[in-house]
Amino acid sequence: MVRDALPAGPVTRAPLDENSLAALLERFYAKARRDPALGPVFAAAITEESWPEHMARISGFWRSVLFKTGDYKGNPFGAHLRLAGLTPALFGRWLELFGETCREVLEPEAAAALQHRAERIAESLQAGLFFRPDRLG
Numbered sequence: 001m002v003r004d005a006l007p008a009g010p011v012t013r014a015p016l017d018e019n020s021l022a023a024l025l026e027r028f029y030a031k032a033r034r035d036p037a038l039g040p041v042f043a044a045a046i047t048e049e050s051w052p053e054h055m056a057r058i059s060g061f062w063r064s065v066l067f068k069t070g071d072y073k074g075n076p077f078g079a080h081l082r083l084a085g086l087t088p089a090l091f092g093r094w095l096e097l098f099g100e101t102c103r104e105v106l107e108p109e110a111a112a113a114l115q116h117r118a119e120r121i122a123e124s125l126q127a128g129l130f131f132r133p134d135r136l137g
């Protein structure tokens, strides 16, 4: 289903709240799963049956980050460390698609603010994943 159609886009761009966040995440992961670069990474790690569970964890993560709901107890760094084949280029593509989705779903200011948060989180994940002391200097 996810591969056939994107969820219909909203007619008007929304302020950021729990509803628009949920719509945004559905839309983003539908795109990410069918992206030629990102899709295979998700397909290798998450089975069709476990997508609802993955979406619930991701939603909890973002609700905790944005609305301080505290309903995420996890370890994003460890989760990505286990994934084979993550590269800075893939993070670039992730952020590109995320930003595009933010602009489709949210008002411009909210879209820019959320994209900024995602960029900061991606930076810190990548600092942990790709830091190579042997390549300094």
Ligand code: HEM
Pocket (backbone or CB within 6 Å): 038, 041, 042, 045, 046, 057, 058, 061, 073, 074, 075, 076, 079, 080, 082, 083, 086, 087, 090, 091, 092, 094, 118, 121, 122, 125
């Ligand atoms: C190249 C870019 C990325 C790819 C391909 C990717 C892929 C994945 C995959 C496959 C998982 C599931 C891992 C598992 O359950 O074993 C995961 C988990 C997760 N990802 Fe990403 N991810 C990327 C970047 C990001 C970024 C930039 C964020 C946040 C801004 C993020 C947030 C999360 C969170 C919160 C989880 C759940 C961790 C947990 O299990 O508690 N990801 N990601």
